[in-house]
Amino acid sequence: MAFELLLGAWVATGLTLFIFTFLYQDNPLFKLAEHLYVGVSVGYTIVKTYDTVLIRLIYEPMVKQGDWSLLIPLGIGTLMLARYLPNATWLSRIAFGFIVGVGSGLAIPRIISSFILKQVEDTVRPLISIAQGAPTFTYNLSDPSSNLNTIVLLIGVVSVLFYFFFSIEHTGPVRVAARTGILFLMVAFGAAFGYTVMARMSLLIGRLSDLIEYADPQYGRASLWLGVATVAILLLWRVQRREQPPDTG
């Protein structure tokens, strides 16, 4: 096996175990892994941004291909750095103005079209279908497009909107509608929480699958050796902490 694969397996195993030690309690191994994660992430981001943006998208097209029009976005982008110069901070507003203007111009119409108009269009569906010239009503709850589900969706949307309608007091029929809205919201939160639990368990499964793989002899039984080492370090740390006199500060 290639050395870099072996090293990668040992580093991944060690850091996974170090992070897992937090389940026992906060400790130096966890802090080491946490700080490494932050440092490596930031370092990777800086290097990739430098290589992709400054070198590939700006330097090479300008110097090698003579595309000097890139000086315009480069100039606008550079104005951002004026925030660090107390006398020229105002220059950064030009860059911010450009970003806010272009960003809003691009986003607002597209988001209205995609998330409001399209969703309203999907919500307002016929409650009764016409099949072979005769009105029909489908009851299949597992079919999202059935007529019964269309009614459920309509009741859900209207009742939740009532719940968030604060201009009138929630009494009488409005209270009934708002309470129905809460039921729909609870179902939605439950579904979201269920999916979140599933996602978190998937992450645990992913890490444990890796630990099982790296316990193989071809990886030098990294999981076993590092597991033993992690437990030993934690025990030493506990003993050392007990021996230390309490901080009277």
Added chain:
Amino acid sequence: MNFAERMLHIDRRIIFLVIGVCTLLPLLYPVGLAIKVSSEVRGVHDYIESLPEGSVFLLSMDYDPASKPELYPQAVALLRHAFRKNLRVIGMTLWLPGTGLADQVMTQVAREMGKVSGKDYVFLGWSPGSGSLIINMGQDLYKAFPTDYYNQPTRELAVLKGIQTLRDVNYVVSLAAGTSGIETWYVYGKDKYKFELGGGCTGVIAPGLYPLLRSGQINGLIGGLRGAAEYEVLIGQKGRAVAGMDAQSATHFAIIVLVILCNVFYLLVKTSRKQGEAR
């Protein structure tokens, strides 16, 4: 303190241990529970299946290493399917921290399927902008990505022959761990350039994407590790996702039991307190 009260104040590390054991045991000794394929996962599979050989498939791997356990198996399954169908595959990412991971999965699956970089597939890497990058790709792919991840000029790549903009792409799938992801591809891509769009996502963001599925804004959705397992079943190549399904079922069962027990103990404590007050 009675038994129910003691149980409600149980050391949470015991619960961690229970969950850990419930996850580990099925991974070591798999049972092979049945996996039923959902219509949303089938939507992505069937569309790829319907594409003729040489069609252009763009896979945007919009995730970082934190979401690898859920989205990596999805990427592997989708790439295996696309390469098996002899589609021209374009890989990219909107997430900078995921660049290395995306390159790794493309290279690994391409090597496994005997595909050549530049001829059968290309990995474009990452470029800044997300939404504006997609718009840029919709106007001119080569301006958005003058070179691929390995610094090869994209105009010279055989795999991109005849492709000028996103309008020439037959199918886009975004594997998303958040924003930027499926929604970004819909808002700035599909809605404007009219290609077909499918999605894969982490479990956390899946409920928020179902409205897009119902309205037909995306034609399929692979949700979490479960979705990846379903896709592996569909292509007949069982991998990491299927292997993790027994563990997923066991942990879900453990959590359901813990929730029920917790509620029972809570009610018992409440009842005993009321009885104490009545005396």
